[in-house]
Amino acid sequence: MPGREAETIFLRPAFAAVFVAACVLLGLFLAEVRVSRLHHDRDAQLLQSYRRLIDPLLSAVPPPAAKPERQT
Known part of the structure; x- marks a missing residue:
């Protein structure tokens, strides 16, 4: 089942941390735009x-225009 694999991948701490970091970075990028x-x-x-x-x-x-002064 593909749904079961998606559940187990989110249980891995490394993947969960990368996913959260990616979501935060995407949110910051959209806010900056x-x-x-x-x-x-x-x-x-x-x-x-x-x-x-x-x-x-x-x-x-x-x-x-200013007229030049005469020299005598």
Whole structure:
């Protein structure tokens, strides 16, 4: 029976420890992916906000060029 073999393999301490460690590592990886995505979204929002803030400065008329002083 295949079901019986699955039960006995989980009874081995070494396999149980590896299985638990793998589950913990998978959970940490998924949490890191989620946090990374949240940081990426926040950074994109901050960049948009900054661009909206400085947009009037970018579209303003540049100041006239300074005239060189005359040498006498």
